[in-house]
Amino acid sequence: MVGHSEGATIGLLAALRAPVAAYVSIAGPAQPAAAVLRRQLAGRLPPELAAQSEAALAALEAGRLATDVPPALMALYRPSVQPYLISWFRHTPADSIARLQRPCLVVQGDTDIQVGLADAQALKAAQPACELAVIAGMNHVLKAVPADPARQIASYGDPTLPLADALAPALLRFVAAATAPR
Incomplete structure (x- = not known):
């Protein structure tokens, strides 16, 4: 099971329930998605819009x-996505990965401006059996x-x-090792 960004949380929840190899x-x-959104939006919104974003997040x-979501925040908090956000916000990936009992790999680029190396390190700390691969120069969309x-x-x-360049070899090595006959 492989997940990227938001999909990494979804994949983790699935891996806790499904018979996946790794x-x-x-x-x-x-961190929970609401905390990630707060961090990503910090200092990027005018004060009034920041307050409205915080009210939406808190709700x-x-x-x-x-x-009363303002038009400027509708891309994040449109009514059609709010039930999903409520569900997503309930999960703390570090807590979930701590329960994982399968081989796992945490991959993080060191130039990612959305999810930082601290997140990868926190996942690794929560589940010490996980491998950690830091990809030099890789950003959030997996490009150098x-x-x-x-x-x-x-x-x-x-x-x-x-x-x-280093992404595919890291993934291939891990998958080969995790799925090799024992």
Whole structure:
């Protein structure tokens, strides 16, 4: 089971329930999603919009639908996605990975501006049996991009950029070892 970013949490929850051979988290957060959103939005919204975002996050964390979402925040908190957010916000990936009893690999790029190395280290600390692969120069969309903000943003929409060179070998090595006959 392999999951990336938000999908790493979903994949982890599935791996706890399904008979999978191994689990891989790629750029997966360690904290609940609401905390990740707060961190990602910190300092990026005007004060009034930041307060409205916090009100929406607080409502969703409490299991309530957020009302009066301003148009500027609709991409994050539109009514159709709120039930999913309520469900997603209930999970703390570090707590979940601590219960995992399968081979696991935590992969993290060191130029990721969305999910940082601290998250990968927290997942590894929560489940010491996990392997940790830090991919030098890999960003959140798995491409080799320096930490420069302008180049990071540009990389998200550039399909010509290849995957970071070290990603596939790390995944292949882990999967081969985790699925080898014993």
